[in-house]
Amino acid sequence: MKTIGIIGRPNVGKSTLFNRLAGRRIAIVDDMPGVTRDRIEFTVEWMGRHFRLVDTAGFDLKEEIVKKEMQRQFRNSLEEADLLILMVDARDGLHPLDEIVCDMLREEGKNFFVVANKVDSDSLENAAYEFFSLGVEHVYNISATHGRNIDQLLDVIIEYLPEDDGVEPDYKDRIKILVTGRPNVGKSSMVNCWLGEERVIVTNIPGTTRDAIDTVFDYEGGRYVLIDTAGIRRKSVMFKDKIEKYGYFRWEDAVERSDIAVCIMDAVEGITERDVKVIADAWEAGRPVVLVLNKWDAVQNRDEAAKKIRSDLDFKLQFLSDSPVIYASAVSGKNSFKIFEAVQGLYADYTKRIKTSELNELLQEAQERHQPPVIRNRRLKFFYMTQVASAPPQFVIFVNYPEAVHFSYQRFIINLIKERYGFKGIPIRLYLRKRGDKKED
Incomplete structure (x- = not known):
């Protein structure tokens, strides 16, 4: 199956277009630049053809640590995509970053075409003409917000796809694993450990992950969808920040479409009140929970620490019913893949039918x-x-x-x-x- 990437500078409407083509609100959308950080993927069907759509972080030249990680994800997206949509803002006109990205695509030898967004009416059609100075043959005018010319854009995408473009992967036969926990416990690091690549951004800054990010993953015959989610803090804290509030709602959606919750906790810090609340919310939603004590390689006096953790589990998580507990390290990889053994066991009972x-x-x-x-x-x-x-x-x-x-x-x-x-x-x-x-x- 071919991969189509949406790229461009920040705040040109990439995530809005992604949601429009996906037919559902997956990526967080806001007027603030830099909302999208990780790569977000979804399989799109049009006229019986399927392709993998990827939303990427906006390209800019800032030097903050999160921005650097975002640009690394951006370049990874360039390498993986078979076709790229270079998105520009018709209202703002041609921007120097548009020219830089266009030159970058030519240097990489990537197939791409230009889409001018925010052409909300016929009066703005002529505003997109200046983008022909990028040296492209066509500029396709759309409005991602209002759905203007989206059908024509999908037709253009299909023209670039070969006849044998593959079939949509069936998510129904995959176990959907929710990777959850409070901020900075190593959720994204664990996902990257499983995938063997830095698929999602990892920093020591709380709140780095914002969207719920789905990744298809196969391991030893098991078929999974990994759903990496934003770190969950108290609502009173998260709802003060508009983007974090969106992240919380995405987390709720992710819980509803998951089968098993893998709750990551910090073994050094122990089981906190916030850990208990996240686990309780997943359990109340009817999801079995795998308890993972991450950063176990950094724990001193492990025998004593294990006794303390077990005591806390018995006292603080009495509502659980013999949930599996795994002591792991995303950094070293120790016991990280034992999580899938636990998931398989839970899933067998989770889907069991009794006469x-x-x-x-x-x-x-x-x-x-x-x-x-x-x-x-x-x-x-x-x-x-x-x-x-x-x-x-x-x-x-x-x-x-x-x-x-x-x-x-x-x-x-x-x-x-x-x-x-x-x-x-x-x-x-x-x-x-x-x-x-x-x-x-």
Whole structure:
């Protein structure tokens, strides 16, 4: 499958075009330059053809550490792309950075064409003529915000693609792994360790990652989508910054479309209140959690540290159900790939289905072991149980008085399900529904 990259200087509308072509809001969009930092990818389908679309950081010449990392990602994108869209701003006119990027593409021998954005009306069509001074044959006028001429742009892209451009990779048969945690615990470093390349920007500055970044990854027969997310701080802090607020909403979306959450924590600092909150949010959303203590190679007195961490896990994360714990290092790579063994095990139970006949046998056993109480001179009656969904597993029990079933009895049944069928480390949902007893009614 061919890769199409969108490049240009900051704030010309690259992410807006990316979202428009993708048909959904994936990249964070704001008027502030430099919002996009990492490469963001999405598979686009048009007229039965598929291509991989890549949004990149804007090219500029500033020297800050994050800017330097962004430009390194920009150059990596140039190398990987088969075709590049050089995006310019029709309202601002020709900019020196536009000329620099254009010259760079020619030196690299890359195939590209120029797209003038922000041509929102017919009166602005002539504004794009000055971009022909870049020495290109065509300049395509669009408005990414309003969708103007987007269909024509897609037709142009398809013309550049060969007939055998491949088929869209099916995300449905891949395990979607949410890589989450508070800022500066090594989430992006861990993703780069798995990929064997510096795919996402890593600095010691909190908040470097802003978008939720999807990367397709295969390992030892396993097929995954890695979703690197922004570090999660308290809402009261994140919502003071508009971009961080967008990052939080992207994180919520990423949780919803993930299968397994890998929560990265700093082994040197230990388990903090913020770690617990991030883990609890993923668990409450119905996602199994792999607990990863990163930077284990930097820990002193590891035996004592492991005891302290285990004690904290038992005390602070009592709501979890035997989630796997891995002590790893993204820097050295130690135990980093054991995470995928844990993910595979969780996913097998996460998607498991139990026959209704077996569940009803289990329900009968539960009542024999602990008889339901009498409510209002009538005994609770459990009629039958069935599994209505997986990922996460969801069970429904039909009973004559659902509101009278104490949570402790519900927990007893959930524990019995786990005792019989596993579901270790899996959040199970149990619902009670009313069904009347015709003889008594």
